[in-house]
Amino acid sequence: MDVDRGFYRQVDVQDHAHYIVAFFVLVIGTVGVSGNALVMYAFFCNKNLRTPPNFFIMNLAVSDFLMAVTQSPIFFINSLYKGWIFGETGCKMYAFCGALFGITSMINLLAISIERYIVITKPLQAIQWTSKKRTCIFIAVVWLYSLAWSLAPLLGWSSYIPEGLMTSCTWDYVTSTPSNKSYTLMLCCFVFFIPLGIISYCYLCMFLAIRHTSRDVEKLGSQVRKSTLIQQQSIKTEWKLAKIAFVVIIVFVLSWSPYACVTLIAWAGYGNILNPYSKAVPAVIAKASAIYNPFIYAIIHAKYRDTLAKKVPCLRFLNQASRRDCISISHSESSFRDSMSSRQSSVSKTKFHRVSSLSTSDTQVWSDVELDSMDQSHRVKSSYSLGALRDKEYKSLAKQIDERGSHSQQQISFSPEDH
Structure with a gap:
């Protein structure tokens, strides 16, 4: 050396x-x-x-x-x-x-x-x-x-x-x-x-x-x-x-x-x-x-x-580990869907099912936290656009519920059996 x-x-x-x-x-x-x-x-x-x-x-x-x-x-x-x-x-x-x-x-x-x-x-x-x-x-x-x-x-x-x-x-x-x-x-x-x-x-x-x-x-x-x-x-x-x-x-x-x-x-x-x-x-x-x-x-x-x-x-x-993660994510999504469905009234059940499906699909996107596959700007924009879409869905749903409620009241008040 x-x-x-x-x-x-x-x-x-x-x-x-x-x-x-x-x-x-x-x-x-x-x-x-x-x-x-x-x-x-x-x-x-x-x-x-x-x-x-x-x-x-x-x-x-x-x-x-x-x-x-x-x-x-x-x-x-x-x-x-x-x-x-x-x-x-x-x-x-x-x-x-x-x-x-x-x-x-x-x-x-x-x-x-x-x-x-x-x-x-x-x-x-x-x-x-x-x-x-x-x-x-x-x-x-x-x-x-x-x-x-x-x-x-x-x-x-x-x-x-x-x-x-x-x-x-x-x-x-x-x-x-x-x-x-x-x-x-x-x-x-x-x-x-x-x-x-x-x-x-x-x-x-x-x-x-x-x-x-x-x-x-x-x-x-x-x-x-x-x-x-x-x-x-x-x-x-x-x-x-x-x-x-x-x-x-x-x-x-x-x-x-x-x-x-x-x-x-x-x-x-x-x-x-x-x-x-x-x-x-x-x-x-x-x-x-x-x-x-x-x-x-x-x-x-x-x-x-x-x-x-x-x-x-x-x-x-x-x-195999990835499959277990997917199963756990699917279970959490199912629980989320069940909990949201249980809160719906019988009048809005059919209409809200579409909104619940949309939220579940979004939850599936956000549940994939293993190395984000979308750009940050796209994620932020998507969250706001999805929020706006849901607001419109809820407003439309509420309006239809009110219309159905008022229509049913009119049918009850003008029923021939009441006269």
Whole structure:
């Protein structure tokens, strides 16, 4: 191994430690590459999944896939050799790729949270903000922002060096210099803590909006109009998608939190208490953030499961879970239909059956919360158009009921049997 004393640091650890790390890195790399490749394949095969919100999900899968491809094989080989073998240039390129794709994933999660926040709390503005063109622009901004932070150590603001067991590389958060300390602090703030704060604020506002809407509907009770119910169902659909994204965010944050803590400990001047294991283990956990998203999609998203079950023969078992979801949705729709039918009077039973059928079909549309298959603008417009249609149906129904009631009263008053 070509050793440069100014670049490499020797560590004294047992050989089995390297082999254990190599095993976990191999698993992470295999699952990360195959899992995210399946996510991208599903989005590529199913045109219904190619919506603006799902562009962010696709971008997240791309960044996680590239993270696994560029990090795991090199990390694995170095662990087998028990040291860095690709030279200083290889170390810098390895660390640059890890920083670029890791930061991209974090900022992309921030973009997902902001998009969900706008759709749920500001549905009218979502029509303008959720177009495909704007989404692509936001994705480009995410990559440019991540690229700027990743290039900084290559341009002189801090530097990239081997870390932990000397089998992987990252920015120099150990050496106490003004350049390294300032970069570490700014990176933690503008890439981890500030985005995390914004994400928390967005989800707090979304939760309060959902809670406020539900309380309003409960107060209206039986007087609530069908249009309001459909709008509430639409918001609940978006909230379910937001909860899925929230699970992804929580897992990502938990993966990177140990690494952030280690860097801040070194930044605070207590780097001497960190041994090679305390640096290597958080790095492995952070790189494992690329493997969780495919499992989350496979568990929650029915359309994703259906697509994979159809396209990949060995994953046909995923279709069984989708069928159970469909059965549960159909049962809920049947209960909804029965409850609405029971409220109708005998006079308006035939007329209202058509309205109930319309509402049931709409409920079926909004019940499909597994990766929204319609554009946000179309959903918002549809909710208002459907509401207007129902208002007309109810007005017409009420008018006919009044006419029938008055006609029946006239027949009773002028009946020959009364005279």
